[in-house]
Each structure stands twice: as C-alpha cells, then as structure tokens.
Amino acid sequence: MAEENINNSLEENNSSINIKEEILNYLHYWKWFVLCLILGVLGAFIYLRYTPEVYQSSARIKILNESKGLELSSKGGGALFSDSKSLENEIQIIKSNRLLAKVVDSLDLHIRYFIEGQFTSKEQWQGALKLVYLEPNNKIGWSRFNIEVTESGLNISKGEEHLDKFSINGYNLNTPREGFPFLIQSKKWIKQHIGLTYIVTVQPISSAANSLSNSISISQVGATEILQISIAGENRQRSEATLNKLVQQFNEDGVIDRQLVYQRTIDFVDDRFLYLEEELDSIEDNKKVFQQDNNLVTFGSDVGYSMSKRTSSEQAVLELENQIALANLLKEPIYTDNLSSLMPENVGLQSVNTNGMVSQYNKIVMERENLIASAGEQNPKVQALDRQLLDLKSNLKTSLNSYFEQLNTALDRLKSQENSAKGLIKGMPQKEKVLRSIERQQNIKENLYLLLLQKREEAAINLAITSPSVKVVEYASSSGRPISPDSKGIYLKSILVALLIPFGILFLMFKADTKIHDKIDVLNNSKRIPILGEIPELKSEQKLFSNPHDRTILAESFRILSANLKYVLTSNKKDVANIIYVTSTIKGEGKTFVSVNLALSFSSINKKVLLIGADLRNPKIAVTDGSKKAKGLSNYLFGDSDSWEQYLQKSIYNVDYLDVLTAGTIPPNPTELLSNGKIEMLLEEAKHLYDYIIVDTAPIILVSDTLLISQHADATVYVTRAGFTEKKLLGFSNDLYLNKKLNNMVYVVNSISDGNKSKGYGYNYGYGYGYHSEESVPEVYSWTWFKEFIKKKIRGL
Structure with missing residues (x-):
C-alpha cells in the first residue's frame, strides 16, 4: 500500500x-x-x-496658395492668373531629380569626405579640406581619391590601389594634375589631422541626385497642409544643410514659375505698345493734315438734337469696334501651335465665356509645365493636358468667332441707326464725317493703349512682389539619439x-535522445517500479568492490544498494537465504557487473553469499581463480550427479564468505537445462547454506531463460544503464512488472556519469564525509558547490 x-x-x-x-x-x-x-x-x-550611427533629420513646411496678383482695377477682372496644386504634386516636385540636382550642385553633395579608420571610415562635413572639382558637371564620373595628411604636406593617390601617387608641400593644391582634375583648399587647423587619411569619393551629379531622392521621405502631417521632409544620414550637419537647401530651392523654383507668367504678360504688352504707338501717330498726323487742308476748327450747334442722337450711336459703335479690336488681339496666340505659351488674360473683352476659357487655358499650361518638369513629356497626365489645351483652343476659336459675329451684327445695326441719324442732318458737311471717323479711330487706339498700360503695371508690380511658395514651419533639425x-x-x-x-x-x-540518463528518466517511463540505487560510471580501472573496507564511491553505492535491497525482500526468513535475481533487458547493461559487486557487497559484511552465473549463453563472471570455461551450472544441470557443490569455486576476493558457481560450459540447449527441475533443487539446498544467493540471469528480451526460473526469486534486480538503455525498452520491463512475470521487481540504474549527477542525484551528498582517501570530493564553495546550491533551490520551488 x-x-x-x-x-x-x-x-x-x-x-x-x-x-x-x-x-x-x-x-x-x-x-x-x-x-x-x-x-x-x-x-x-x-x-x-x-x-556607423544614423540620425534622422527633418524639416516642416507649409505649401502656400500661389499669389493671385495685385488687383489695381476692379474692371480688369482680377489677377492675371491663379493656380493651386495638390500636395501630391508638390511632393513629386520636391523629389524630382531636376530640383535635387540643383541642391547637389550648390552644396557639392556629389563629393563626400571620409576619414579612414582601422576597421571603418567616418564621414566628414565641412572638414579641414575641400576639393574644388574643375570638370563640367556633365563630365563628372565615378572616382575615388586618397589624401594622406603628413607633417610636410599631402600625399595624394587614386583608387583603392593608391595609383598615380604624388606628394605636395603644404596643404593647398593650386594646380591640377593629370588624372586629378581638382584643386584642394585646406583650413589652418588641418595640422591637427596629421597622420589621418581622407578618402574622397566623387560621383555624377545625376547619380547623387537620384540617391538623394531615394533617401528623402516626405509625408503629410495629419490632415494639415504641412509636409514633413525627412532624411537619414550619418552626418547630422550634412543632412540638415541638405534639407534647408532643398526647402530654399523649392521655394525659389515656385517663385520663378510664377514670375515667368508675369514676365510673359509684360513682354506681350510691350510688343503691342510698339504697334499701337505707330497707329496713334499715324491717326494724329492724318487728323492734323485734314484739319489744315479743310480749315476746320469747330462745328456749330445748329444740329442740336440730331447731333446728340448721332453722338450716342457713334459711342456705341466705338465700343463695339473697341471690342472687335481687342478680340483681334487674341487671334494670334489662339492660332499658334505652341502649347507652352500663355495667352493674355483680362485684356478688356466683355465676353465672359472667352475670358473664362483664357484663364482656364493659362492654368492648364502652368500645370502642364510643372508636370513636364517632374515627370517628363511622355507622362500620361501631360498628354491628357495636351488634349485639354487643344480642345480649349478649338473652343476659344469657336467662342471668338461667335463673338465676332455678335459684334458685327450689333455694329451693322448701330451703323444703320447712325446713317439714319445722319439723314436728319442734311446739311452736315462731308468734311465733318471724315473728321469724326479720324477722331473715332484715335479714341479706340488711345483707350486700348491706356488699358494695356494699366495691365502692364499690374504685371510689373506682381513680378516685383512675388510671394514665396512655402512657409518654413520648422527648419531642419536632427534627432538627439541615432535611429540606427x-x-x-x-x-x-x-x-x-x-x-x-x-x-x-x-x-x-x-x-x-532516446537513452535514459538517470533515475528520473526511468521514473517517467515506469512509475510503479521502485528504484533501489544508482551506480556511478567508473573512470578508473578498478570496477569491483574488491576490498571490504573500500571507501570509493563504487563501494558506497553498492553498500547503499545492498541496504535498500533488504527492505524489499518479501520473505522474513531466518536461517534461509534470500534469492536475488539480477537481469536486464538487453546485453551490455551491466547486470553481471551489478551481480558480482552486489555479492561482494553482502560478503563484505560477513554474509555468506553464493554467486550463480545463470546466463548460460554468454557467461561473464570472472571473480575466481579458475577459467571462464571451467565446469559450472550447465555441467550440473546436464550431468547425472545431484551434487552441485563440486562445481563451486572460491572467489579471489573475500574468500571466506563468497562462493561462485559459474555458468560452466556453454550448452546448445540452455532452455531445456533450465527447465529440467535441477536448478530448483540447487536453490532449495543452497538456501540453508548461505545468507544470500545472487543469480546472474540472461537478458530477458533476447531469450526466455530468465522467465523459466523467475518464480524462485525473492527479489529481481532489473538493471538499466544510463546512456545505453533505450527508453522504449522500459515499457517491456513495465509490462513484466504489471503481468507479475518477475517477482518483487526493482530497478538499478547503472553507469550514472558526472553529468547526470549534476542534475541533483549524484554521489556527493553522502560519499564525501570521511571517504577522501581514494577519490576526491568537490571543495566547499567551488563552482560545483555553487551549482548544487542553485539546483537545490530550484528543486525546493
């Protein structure tokens, strides 16, 4: 229980x-x-x-709505242009190689400086020396130069192989050498860097711009119109300078784009001024000549009411002709094939439809130019804008023609009214008609000239005060700690x-690992069978408990095993020996080793012991002075004699208390011999002569010899071997226990190594006290002691 x-x-x-x-x-x-x-x-x-440590640098900008110009006249219809871009368009412009190439060129970002170290190189920015590259930008290629700072000057070479090496006195190179197309400008404090080597790499500006574009990340801050521009780099000063320059260049680029529109308007008006001045001069000369030739100064007021009616008709005709003249000014840009040119806007036409289409046309032209700058002319969006511009031009032509027809119809009607009014003045001289016609042409040209002059002044003022494209929310700054x-x-x-x-x-x-290594492995696979002891792995030549007074760990382990075995023997006999079988699952697990040492252990305490070698197929017992081939158990079982004592041999160890009956001659039929009944007679007689009978039996899984005689055992010691016995074989021994095929079965774990002892089931706990003569014991407070202390704490959890 x-x-x-x-x-x-x-x-x-x-x-x-x-x-x-x-x-x-x-x-x-x-x-x-x-x-x-x-x-x-x-x-x-x-x-x-x-x-290398990589730092994050970032700047924030707000994209401003482009200026709508300065409105000097409410009649002018507002600004010359208006435009708005999505933030996505702005991001693409900022990352465009065209814009970044300007940044790279202005800061010489295509030239990088590194100080060579033993294992790595560290990048410098605005260091002690600077290369002034002399080749044109379009001819700059990939190259590397090495500049060693010495006490006398500089040693300069090319490439990783240090080719074409030469030296200069001093630290400034004022004349380029063949293969070295640059000058060197050094600071005075370069002498602090004597002994260091600079590695200078040069790459094409386009390649540097492309690398810069890939390293820049732009994101929108929340739902605002603010963009955050970030760049990661080893040198914080270089990254901050790059971002600030990029913001400045983007702002200047936007300002220049808007100034181009204003300048185009000014140029257009200037061209028209030359034509209008010539016409005005011609009209005024004709009027002067006409008045001189006809002696005309003033007309009388006798025409009264008729003249006022005629004057109103003439004024209406004047306005219509003025509109026709303004509409004619738009014909030239409308009928050109150039899609990049802007049209004059808000020049005074009273056609709302035409003015609206002109404004829309200019807006699309500006958007097309920006897209070409960032994406190229083959971009699908650019081609779509080209089609819109062609459609707008076609619509402008139709609108302008319709407006001409409208003006001409109204003009014909007014002229008819004017002729009717003229008929009322029957006495108006023909000369007055000619003079009025001259004055009318003069007024048209003067009004047109003044209108264009006003628009030119508006464009000039807007050109001079063009507002910036962006507002800098935060200038470039770097993170205090590296991001990588x-x-x-x-x-x-x-x-x-x-x-x-x-x-x-x-x-x-x-x-x-399918092997067992300690008693825990045995318990995990067979929980019902008790384990009586663990036998250490022997690293010395002595593998027997040869001396009754041995103080070795081997001797103590078998003393413990023999002591534990007494508690599991079921018989409470007096003057009758206990029969102990020692077996195992397979060959090589150490059952013979355990049998011999267990017999030596009992004999060491002056108990009379008989050791029987019952493994008739592979006898191993060799503790006698006789040969393994000497007669023994098999000879007794096979012979006619009933006396087994004649086959006994004396052990060479502890002669007085240990007798040995070896297996004898290897028989051809061990099973028949073990089942003939003579072994029962042997055991029955030996019980009264010995205190303990140790029987070394055959491995159970290989042959059935042990099972034939298992019923005679008072206890069965089942030997397993650490690092040798397969865990799955324990299931076989467990079945034997459950089916009660072996009497009073117990386990012994053989060959426990020092490694397995360290799991907490070793031999230092009991064998170190007073037994130091033959095997050393770990010192107190050593690593082993500390390890054991930790393990005990873990086991106590």
Whole structure:
C-alpha cells in the first residue's frame, strides 16, 4: 500500500516534477549558455562599435496658395492668373531629380569626405579640406581619391590601389594634375589631422541626385497642409544643410514659375505698345493734315438734337469696334501651335465665356509645365493636358468667332441707326464725317493703349512682389539619439539569440535522445517500479568492490544498494537465504557487473553469499581463480550427479564468505537445462547454506531463460544503464512488472556519469564525509558547490 501511495503521488505531481527536471536538464549545460551569452554580447558590442550611427533629420513646411496678383482695377477682372496644386504634386516636385540636382550642385553633395579608420571610415562635413572639382558637371564620373595628411604636406593617390601617387608641400593644391582634375583648399587647423587619411569619393551629379531622392521621405502631417521632409544620414550637419537647401530651392523654383507668367504678360504688352504707338501717330498726323487742308476748327450747334442722337450711336459703335479690336488681339496666340505659351488674360473683352476659357487655358499650361518638369513629356497626365489645351483652343476659336459675329451684327445695326441719324442732318458737311471717323479711330487706339498700360503695371508690380511658395514651419533639425543601430534592441536580440542557440541545440538533442540518463528518466517511463540505487560510471580501472573496507564511491553505492535491497525482500526468513535475481533487458547493461559487486557487497559484511552465473549463453563472471570455461551450472544441470557443490569455486576476493558457481560450459540447449527441475533443487539446498544467493540471469528480451526460473526469486534486480538503455525498452520491463512475470521487481540504474549527477542525484551528498582517501570530493564553495546550491533551490520551488 505504501508503494502504491508513493507511485500515485508521483503521478499526481508529474507535471511539476517535469518542469523542474527540464530546468535542471538545461541548467546542467549552464556553461554553454554563459559562453554563448558572452559571445553574443561581445558580438553585439563589436557590431555597435564599428557600425556607423544614423540620425534622422527633418524639416516642416507649409505649401502656400500661389499669389493671385495685385488687383489695381476692379474692371480688369482680377489677377492675371491663379493656380493651386495638390500636395501630391508638390511632393513629386520636391523629389524630382531636376530640383535635387540643383541642391547637389550648390552644396557639392556629389563629393563626400571620409576619414579612414582601422576597421571603418567616418564621414566628414565641412572638414579641414575641400576639393574644388574643375570638370563640367556633365563630365563628372565615378572616382575615388586618397589624401594622406603628413607633417610636410599631402600625399595624394587614386583608387583603392593608391595609383598615380604624388606628394605636395603644404596643404593647398593650386594646380591640377593629370588624372586629378581638382584643386584642394585646406583650413589652418588641418595640422591637427596629421597622420589621418581622407578618402574622397566623387560621383555624377545625376547619380547623387537620384540617391538623394531615394533617401528623402516626405509625408503629410495629419490632415494639415504641412509636409514633413525627412532624411537619414550619418552626418547630422550634412543632412540638415541638405534639407534647408532643398526647402530654399523649392521655394525659389515656385517663385520663378510664377514670375515667368508675369514676365510673359509684360513682354506681350510691350510688343503691342510698339504697334499701337505707330497707329496713334499715324491717326494724329492724318487728323492734323485734314484739319489744315479743310480749315476746320469747330462745328456749330445748329444740329442740336440730331447731333446728340448721332453722338450716342457713334459711342456705341466705338465700343463695339473697341471690342472687335481687342478680340483681334487674341487671334494670334489662339492660332499658334505652341502649347507652352500663355495667352493674355483680362485684356478688356466683355465676353465672359472667352475670358473664362483664357484663364482656364493659362492654368492648364502652368500645370502642364510643372508636370513636364517632374515627370517628363511622355507622362500620361501631360498628354491628357495636351488634349485639354487643344480642345480649349478649338473652343476659344469657336467662342471668338461667335463673338465676332455678335459684334458685327450689333455694329451693322448701330451703323444703320447712325446713317439714319445722319439723314436728319442734311446739311452736315462731308468734311465733318471724315473728321469724326479720324477722331473715332484715335479714341479706340488711345483707350486700348491706356488699358494695356494699366495691365502692364499690374504685371510689373506682381513680378516685383512675388510671394514665396512655402512657409518654413520648422527648419531642419536632427534627432538627439541615432535611429540606427538600435543599441538596446541589438543587445536584447543578441542575448535572445545567444540563449536560443544553445537552447535550440539542447532541445533537439533532448528530443533526439532516446537513452535514459538517470533515475528520473526511468521514473517517467515506469512509475510503479521502485528504484533501489544508482551506480556511478567508473573512470578508473578498478570496477569491483574488491576490498571490504573500500571507501570509493563504487563501494558506497553498492553498500547503499545492498541496504535498500533488504527492505524489499518479501520473505522474513531466518536461517534461509534470500534469492536475488539480477537481469536486464538487453546485453551490455551491466547486470553481471551489478551481480558480482552486489555479492561482494553482502560478503563484505560477513554474509555468506553464493554467486550463480545463470546466463548460460554468454557467461561473464570472472571473480575466481579458475577459467571462464571451467565446469559450472550447465555441467550440473546436464550431468547425472545431484551434487552441485563440486562445481563451486572460491572467489579471489573475500574468500571466506563468497562462493561462485559459474555458468560452466556453454550448452546448445540452455532452455531445456533450465527447465529440467535441477536448478530448483540447487536453490532449495543452497538456501540453508548461505545468507544470500545472487543469480546472474540472461537478458530477458533476447531469450526466455530468465522467465523459466523467475518464480524462485525473492527479489529481481532489473538493471538499466544510463546512456545505453533505450527508453522504449522500459515499457517491456513495465509490462513484466504489471503481468507479475518477475517477482518483487526493482530497478538499478547503472553507469550514472558526472553529468547526470549534476542534475541533483549524484554521489556527493553522502560519499564525501570521511571517504577522501581514494577519490576526491568537490571543495566547499567551488563552482560545483555553487551549482548544487542553485539546483537545490530550484528543486525546493
């Protein structure tokens, strides 16, 4: 009952024990974890030591609506143009290679300076020296130069191989050399860098602009019109200067685009001024000549009412002709094939439809030019805008023709009214008609001239006060800490990987390991069978309990085994020997070793012991002075004699208390011999002559010899071997126990190594006290002591 309660308790607490044992299993290899941890931290330190730090620099800008111009006259119809772009268009413009190439060229970003180190190079910005590259921008290629600072001057070479090396006295190169198309300008404090080597790399501006475009990230801040421009780089000063220059260049680019529209309007008006001045001069000359030739000064007021009516008709005709003249001014730009030219806007036409289409046309022209600048003429959006411009031109032509027809119809009607009014003045001289016609032409040209002069002044003022494209919300600034590498993350990852590598290897080893290694493995696979003892792995030549006074760990382990075995023997006999079978599952698990040493252990305490070699197929007992081939058990079982004592041999160890009956001659039919009944007679007689009978039997899974005589045993010691016995074989022994094929079965775990002892079931707990003569014991406060202390704490959880 007590045994069943213990087994039930073990089963109930199995999950808890498994967790502790898993921890102990891995703790056994703590040195590997510590080594990997040290290597991981060291690797992370080296990586961080020689990996350049990358900082994040950013600036914020707000895109402003483009200026609508300065309105000087409410009659002029407002500004000359208006335009608005989506933020996406602005982002594409900022990242365009055209704009970035200007930034690269202005800051010489295509020339980079590095100070060569032992393992890595560090980039410099506005350092002690500067290269003035002499080749044109379109001829700059990839190249590398090495500049070594010495006490006397500079050593200059080309490429990684240091080709074409030459030296100069001083630190300024004022004359270029062949293959070195640059000048060098150095600061006075370059002498502080004596002994250092500068690596200067040069790349095409287009390539540098493309790299800069890839490194820049632009995002919208929330739902606002503010854009955040960010760039990551090793040198914070270089990144900040790049961002500030980019914002400045983008602003200037937008200002120049708007100024181009104003300048185009001014140029258009200037061209018209030359034509109008010539016409006005011609009309005034004709009027002067006409008045002189006809002696005309004033006309009388005798026409009265008729003249006032005629005057109103003439005024209406004047306005219509003025509109016709203004409409004619639009014919030339409408009928040109150039889609990039802007049309004069708000020049005084009273056609709302025509003015609206002209304004829309100019807006699309500006949008087309911006898209060409950022995406090229082959962009589908540009081609779509071309089609819109062609459609607008066609519509403008139709609208203008319709407006001409409307004006001509109204003009014909007014002229008819004017002729009717003229008929009322029958006495008006023909000369007055000619003079009025001259004056009318003069007024038309003067009004047109004044109107264009006003528009020119508006455009000139807008050109002079063009508002900026952006408002700088925040100038470029850099993060205080590098964004890469992440030192904390790298250390944590390295520690995690360093721990996972040995853990993973050990996990695979444990999963692939099918052998038992200690009594815990045996208990996990066979919980009901008690374990009486563990035998250490022997590293010395002595493998026998040869001296009754041995103080070795081997001797003590068998003393404990023999003592434990007394408690499981079911018979409470007096003057009758206990029969103990020693068996195993397969060959090589150490059953003979256990049998011999167990017999020596009992004999060491002056108990009369008989050791029988019942493994007739593979006899191994060799503790006598006779040969393994001497007669023994098989000869007794096979012969006609009933006396088995004649085959006894004396042990060479502890002669007075240990007799040995070896297996004898290997028979052809061991099964028949063991089942003929003579072994029962032997055991029955020997019981009264000995205190203990130890029987070394055959492996059970290989042959059935042991099962034939198993009923005679008072206890069966089932030997397993650490690192040798397969875990699945324990199921076979468990079945034997459950089916009661072996009497009073107990386990012994043989060959426990020092590694298995470290799991908490070793031999330091009892064998170190007073037994120092033959095997050393770990010193107190050593690593082993500390390890055992930690394991005890874990087992106590």
